[in-house]
């Protein structure tokens with residue numbers, strides 16, 4: 001044992017399942033690819049199935065290892081989604097800020113998660129393609145924020161293309177996940193006030 | 203359980219794959235990587251550690267004199283230590299009572315603590331000190347204070363006491379220790395009182411060894427509670443936990459205990475009781491002292507000699523003894539004890555301070571001297587040690603950890619198997635289709651359709667694939683589909699084939715005909731530790747007269763094939779068709795649009811009537827499969843029947859058509875409930891005919907008439923009444939076991955029902971016989 005113990009205890013890795021949901025072509029796969037490989041493909045193929053990747057987020061006092069399931073957004077596969085969000089600790093519901101319909105879709109995904117997902121699931125709402133918002137915005141930021149607030153969701157406008165807020169999105173989710181912390185790390189040793197010392201020998 | 207079974211069960215457990223073990227080992231690897239790169243996120247800060255040792259000979263300093271302690275505690279003007287580790291010996295008299303009861307010690311310890319506190323926190327100075335902890339054992343006392351500004355940086359404080367005195371365990375001699383984490387370094391302070399008497403060098407050496415061996419820091423609270431494993435690895439079994447106990451977490455380390463030498467720096471102080479070597483004469487010693495020849499005396503210091511021999515304090519350092527021996531003084535004076543009534547002792551450096559650092563350059567001695575307080579027969583000794591402590595810069599450490607994890611994630615993600623899927627496709631050659639669709643095109647009743655998919659492992663790890671059912675479903679696909687194989691493994695670059703087969707049986711045909719099922723399904727092909735593929739499987743069902751309802755068939759004038767497949771559209775279609783322009787239609791029954799018998803039946807019987815009456819083994823010999831399929835297709839599409847089709851193929855289709863009907867020609871409720879004997883036969887059959895629904899009546903009469911015609915040619919077709927009655931039983935009665943495939947094996951007699959059912963079938967056989975032989979209509 002190296003240093004009398006505990007020097008690495010703040011690097012404990014906690015594993016969590018995270019699922020991405022949302023209508024087709026909103027950019028779920030692109031967000032994952034940006035987060036995991038820091039790449040972006042203009043011609044990302046639609047996901048037909050569910051892809052699995054792992055990626056860690058190192059926080060100040062713990063590390064969250066995400067087991068990410070990127071699901072298919074096409075309507076045809078909607079009924080298969082519960083298989084992937086079941087047991088998930090976190091979910092990212094994605095919409096496309098240039099597509100009002102996809103925001104409606106996101107709301108229905110949120111509703112489904114609230115009804116059928118894990119009761120303690122942490123949901124983040126991501127308005128993707130924010131790089132296009134300047135000219136083609138169809139979903140009002142205020143409205144989305146308001147909706148997120150009412151439903152207790154995290155909310156970010158992201159862009160898989162220019163990487164904006166992608167890391168933040170995952171980090172903020174990681175911070176909210178419940179983690180076990182080693183007791184010795186919880187607080188500084190309570191130093192005995194000299195007068196009140198009652199420490200007995202043994 | 204026998205012992206053999208237990209052993210087997212044990213073995214099974216041993217070979218079980220434990221994901222928790224993997225993740226613990228992985229965690230350990232991450233920790234080691236971080237340790238290796240420690241310098242990238244560690245900064246060092248030099249702090250001054252004051253170590254003091256004072257054998258007070260059971261005296262206590264008066265309150266009005268406490269300021270005199272300053273000389274000892276602040277040996278270097280202006281240098282205010284960051285940590286004060288102050289050790290005392292003989293705070294109480296080491297008499298038998300005190301040793302046994304240890305009662306007075308608490309009170310004395312408290313008194314010394316208060317006095318030190320008063321000196322350290324003297325209002326003249328700005329610095330404030332707080333007590334970290336106090337620990338004592340009989341006469342040995344250790345107090346550790348830190349500057350107030352550091353108080354938040356002190357963590358994981360544990361104490362331990364070890365007695366090595368009488369019987370090797372009493373507290374008259376021994377060591378009191380305290381360990382703590384200061385910033386990110388682990389420090390350990392030991393205050394010891396070793397065996398006395400000039401000649402007892404070995405006793406002191408072994409006391410030291412015993413203290414090192416027996417001092418174990420254990421967290422009592424933690425060792426008490428075995429629950430709450432803090433692993434983040436999910437479920438960890440007890441065995442796994444035990445196996446990895448030393449790396450698993452901090453608690454387990456503190457449960458099993460940490461030793462003195464495990465720390466980054468050990469400060470060891472006390473009345474170690476080493477004297478001058480016995481070869482030095484006492485008078486000679488006094489002479490050397492007078493001449494201030496400390497170099498000479500140091501060479502004969504027992505501790506120095508023992509350390510050079512490597513017999514004690516190995517790895518420890520000490521500064522040169524540039525101060526006069528601290529023992530034995532006439533109390534209250536600065537004269538060595540030389541009074542005639544007292545035992546003459548050779549002065550000695552009993553009181554010492556040593557340190558041991560994992561990295562030697564970590565500690566530098568600023569000063570090592572004694573103070574001249576006259577309280578005891580010892581003088582107090584002080585060392586100020588500049589000590590480098592580690593400070594982890596969290597942000598930098600986080601960055602390094604993130605890099606390590608990125609590397610790990612990349613390797614892990616690259617370990618996921620990857621496969622490509624390709625659909626074999628003959629039907630739409632040249633037109634590329636999405637790879638996740640398996641389209642069977644037009645699927646006909648009773649005709650097997652096949653498709654295949656190639657799966658290629660394009661990764662460099664083995665790929666394990668299998669089809670899994672959807673959530674809350676039990677089967678991996680609908681019943682009309684079969685998959686071969688359902689799972690498999692592929693080595694890198696290996697190519698496999700998965701075959702899909704659709705066969706529409708009667709049950710499925712009925713479902714499809716009524717729109718209750720569709721030739722459409724999604725399969726989940728799972729690549730273990732990789733991804734799931736969704737495969738859409740489907741085709742267009744070529745609607746067929748087989749598996750349809752009699753009423754529906756009779757009201758359909760056009761070819762069945764072109765009827766829509768959903769119930770709603772179906773009725774629309776019905777009303778829009780008329781008989782007028784359709785060929786091959788039986789006569790329409792009076793007053794309605796309904797045909798008197800389904801046209802398919804009429805076409806088959808018509809053809810047999812024209813071509814088959816004299817055929818040898820009529821109804822007994824099976825048809826030719828391709829012809830059978832052709833005849834079925836012609837019936838469904840309304841095309842002409844091929845003229846050269848064998849009569850046996852026609853009979854086979856006829857029989858299978860009858861058995862395929864969604865409801866039988868003779869409804870279940872019309873079966874006789876009593877035994878039919880010659881007496882009741884005639885009235886019963888009359889009522890039977892009356893009760894048949896009109897369409898069923900038409901068909902029944904139509905078929906029996908045809909069979910009677912057939913019987914006329916029995917010499918050439920070799921049929922008899924018996925055989926035909928059996929055929930009727932097999933085709934016209936409700937009977938679940940039958941389907942289109944085995945309808946020709948009529949020689950074996952009617953399907954056997956149980957008990958009453960069997961009885962009814964027997965009776966029906968009699969009735970069919972009657973109809974076939976008696977001219978009733």
Ligand SMILES: Nc1nc2c(ncn2[C@@H]2O[C@H](COP(=O)(O)OP(=O)(O)OP(=O)(O)O)[C@@H](O)[C@H]2O)c(=O)[nH]1
Pocket residue numbers: 022023024025026027028029030031041042043044045046047048071072073074128129130131132158159160161162
């Ligand atoms: N401008 C812009 N385009 C994006 C962004 N993210 C994704 N796209 C584009 O949107 C298209 C669809 O992205 P995908 O990631 O495949 O969408 P998806 O949500 O995974 O879709 P499904 O897999 O069908 O559910 C891709 O062609 C991307 O090029 C973005 O942040 N900005």
Ligand SMILES: [Mg+2]
Pocket residue numbers: 028029030045046047070071072073
């Ligand atoms: Mg996708």
